[in-house]
Amino acid sequence: MPSYTFRCKDCGEFTLFFKSMAGNREIADCPDCGHVSTRVFLAPNLYSLSREVSSRIEKGMEPQRMTRAELGPKQPKRKTKVSRPWHVG
Numbered sequence: 001m002p003s004y005t006f007r008c009k010d011c012g013e014f015t016l017f018f019k020s021m022a023g024n025r026e027i028a029d030c031p032d033c034g035h036v037s038t039r040v041f042l043a044p045n046l047y048s049l050s051r052e053v054s055s056r057i058e059k060g061m062e063p064q065r066m067t068r069a070e071l072g073p074k075q076p077k078r079k080t081k082v083s084r085p086w087h088v089g
Helices: 050-057
Strands: 003-007 012-016 027-029 036-040
Touching: 003 027
Parallel strands: none
Antiparallel strands: 003 012, 003 036, 027 036
16 A cells, blocks of 8 residues: 655645555645645655654664663573584584
């Protein structure tokens, strides 16, 4: 389902979702005031972060420092035996 972002002069940006990509999507009517709005071209969303993580990044917050006691006991590494008949050695 394609989504396009438009900018209304009075109301600001809004996003519309369409069932198909057919047709000209350069202009659309604002759902709030009905004025003709132009399309805003944005970079594709290649990955998504949670709202909390992205807000921390935008605010420039540093990671929380912890002591060894707060981290808890060290977990032993587990060796997993994988049966690979094609592997020699």
